[in-house]
Amino acid sequence: NLETVDCYNPKVVQATMGSITRVNVSYLNLTDFLKTTHMPIFGAFMEGDNIYKSQLPNKGILVLGNEANGISREIEQVITTKISIPRFGQLQSTESLNVATAAAILLSEFRRSER
Known part of the structure; x- marks a missing residue:
């Protein structure tokens, strides 16, 4: 896919801290x-349902967009549930989180719901 970075890009390899060697990588047309x-597809959006109040399944797919542009319109059309990490504090002015930070929070919440 020309719209994404290769998983063996030096910055990607460095960011994985060596974990890239422990996963199977597949290239496919995501759409x-x-x-x-047949699994539910969750997408991270600023206007999505509060992740902390959502009923989360044991299995599903989590889609996150890049920090500058979010999830593409094409992918957004196949997402079954939009979720978000709620803003806290009085100002409510945070625009977005780093995608790695958002992924960690969201995946942690999916894992927590398994208990």
């Missing part, structure tokens, strides 16, 4: 894959 899956 086609998401259209054929």
Whole structure:
């Protein structure tokens, strides 16, 4: 896919802290894959449902967009549930989180719901 970075890009390899060697990497057309899956597809959006108040399944797919542009319109059309990490504090002015930080928070909440 020309819209993403290669998983063996030096910055990607460095960011994984060596974990890239422990996962299977597959290249596929994401839109086609998401259209054929039977699992729920969760997308991280600023206007999504509060993750802390959501009923989360044991299995599903989590889609996060890049920090500058978010999730593409094409992928957004196949997402079954929009979720978000709520803003806290009086100002409510935070625009977005770093995608790695957001992924950690969201995945932690999915894992916590398994208990």
